[in-house]
Amino acid sequence: MLETTPATVGARDTHRRTYTIGELARRYEVTPRTIRFYEQEGLLEPERRGQTRIYHDKDRVRLKLTLRGKRLGFSLAEIREVIHLYDHAPDGDERQLRRMLDILDEKRAALTRQRQDIQALQRELDDVEARCRDSLAALSRQRASS
Structure with missing residues (x-):
């Protein structure tokens, strides 16, 4: 369902695109349950009209960022922190970007450690395989000589 809601911005009216939970679920290939979670x-933070949730572009962007963050291995707490920095800090853009860089450095370091652990495990598997062979x-x- 396509719905536009008039909003007053200064002296002029503009229309903001809104979304239903089903539209967002289809668009980002997640379940409505995931969105509610x-x-x-x-x-x-959708608008509520009775039992109906009305999602605005801000929510769509937040969902997109959340899903991207999850793909990158961010925890929900990390995602929430970054969104909160942007929404609530006067210098939100800068603080958000600096925190993102910190989190990315942490993720990169963790991946490097995991890669090293995997390489060590592969060497150990190769050694065990060679001994078995x-x-x-x-x-x-x-058996042949018996």
Whole structure:
């Protein structure tokens, strides 16, 4: 359902695009339950008209950022912190960007550690595999000579 809501901005009227929960769910390929969960977690703040939730562009952008943050491995607390910095701080843009950089550095460091752990595990697997193959070859030689 496409709905526009008139809003007064200064002396002129403008129309803001709004969305239903179903529209956002389809657009971002998530369930309405996921959207309601993000609302419960304070990441989205739809307008309420009775039982109906009305999502504005701000909510759409927040949902998009939340989903992107989740793909990048951000926790909901980290996503909430970044959104809160933008919404509530006078220098929100700068603080938000600096915090994003900090979180990205943390994520990159964690990925580097994970990559090193994976490489060490692969070396260990290679070693165990080589020993197993050597043992199998020795068993085959013993059977052949018996």
